[in-house]
Amino acid sequence: MIKVGYLGPEGTYTHQAAIQQFGNSEEYELLPLSSINDCFERLNNDEIKYSVVPFENSTNGQVMFTYDLFREWLINNESQMHVVAEQFVSIHHNLLSKVKDISKIKKIYTHPQAWGQCTNWLKQYASGIQKIDSSSTSKAAEIAKEANEEDGIAAIASSYASTVHDIPILYPHVENNSTNTTRFLILSKENNYINTASSDEDKKLTVLAFILKNNEPGELVKTLNVLSDYGIDMTSITSRPSLIQSWQYIFFIEFYADYFNDGRIKTILEEFDLTCQKSIVLGCFSRNQSYYKDIPNK
Known part of the structure; x- marks a missing residue:
């Protein structure tokens, strides 16, 4: 197995x-x-x-x-x-609780990231209720399940967590954004494709991480322009401190290209090496079709 x-x-x-x-x-x-x-x-x-x-x-x-x-x-x-x-x-958050009246709720548990996704509902209905972080939304649901009704404990979690932990949904869809x-x-x-819902004809994404050799003006632009020179569509870029030295960053980029079969990638990586002290391909995979569901004209 x-x-x-x-x-x-x-x-x-x-x-x-x-x-x-x-x-x-x-x-x-x-x-x-x-x-x-x-x-x-x-x-x-x-x-x-x-x-x-x-x-x-x-x-x-x-x-x-x-x-x-x-x-x-x-x-x-x-x-x-x-x-x-x-x-x-x-992500559809729900307020789960054994308590049947929100006025009786004293504490709400959820994962830290969920708070920012439910600010509108929290402001309107739970501004005076104590909010406590949990390790996951499912753990929050477990805490609310184990509490007695008089404890006034609730959790923000998924409907699936409600089913798993057998705890009622008091308020459904408390997230700010329905999408x-x-x-x-x-x-x-293993560095290969695995089973996905996408077909072989769908777009492939390559993920690359790199650290620049020099922190000089224009170095990052010069590096990224390599993708444009070869007609590659970059979809995202994120930076994190490298922790190797102060004010040095590791960049994570994603771009539409098939690392395994696109002949341009080898040349692109060779050109990246001219400005980068390190570059690593983290993987290549099919763009999941659900990505397009909320994007017009896709």
């Missing part, structure tokens, strides 16, 4: 992403892990074949802890971890 690790516990949005990618097939064993770091370590130690981790949210932006773990493994460990697929999960979506990456030590 193929083991797949995901940021647990059961009932998290990451769990949903793992189910979307691998299904409930007996071929795969889905294992809840305690942290994103654990997802990286178990994969590196060959205890699991795939890891599923949150990467960015359409409302809150990048999951910086995941980026920082990529940085740590790339710079300090030289581990061969690769992005082999992506999944998008619609709120989180993107998840599937990681593996």
Whole structure:
């Protein structure tokens, strides 16, 4: 049986992403892990074949802890971890509680990232209620489930977490944006395509990390212009401190190109080496079709 690790516990949005990618097939064993770091370590130690981790949210932006773990493994460990697929999960938060009247709720638990996705509802209905961080939305639901009704405990979590922990939904859809979506990456030590809902004709994304040799004016522009010179469409760029020296950064970019089959990539990487002290391809995978669902004319 193929083991797949995901940021647990059961009932998290990451769990949903793992189910979307691998299904409930007996071929795969889905294992809840305690942290994103654990997802990286178990994969590196060959205890699991795939890891599923949150990467960015359409409302809150990048999951910086995941980026920082990529940085740590790339710079300090030289581990061969690769992005082999992506999944998008619609984020619909709900207020879960045994309490039947919101005026009786004293504390709300949820994952820190969820607070920023529910500010409108919280301001209108829960401004005076104590808000407490939990390790995941599913853990918050578990806390609310284990509490007595008179404790006045509630959680912000998914409807799936409501089912898993058998706790009622007091208020559905408390998120600010009904199209709120989180993107998840599937990681593996094998550098190849894995099963996706996309066809072979769909666009491929390549993920590249690099550190510039010099922090001089124009160096970053000069480096990125290489992509434009070869007609490559870059879709995103994110930077994090390299931790090698002060004011030096590691850049993560994504662009539409098939790393395995596009003849331009080898030349592009050679040109990147002229301005970069280090560049590493993190993976190549098919663009998931759900990416296009809220984009007009796609």
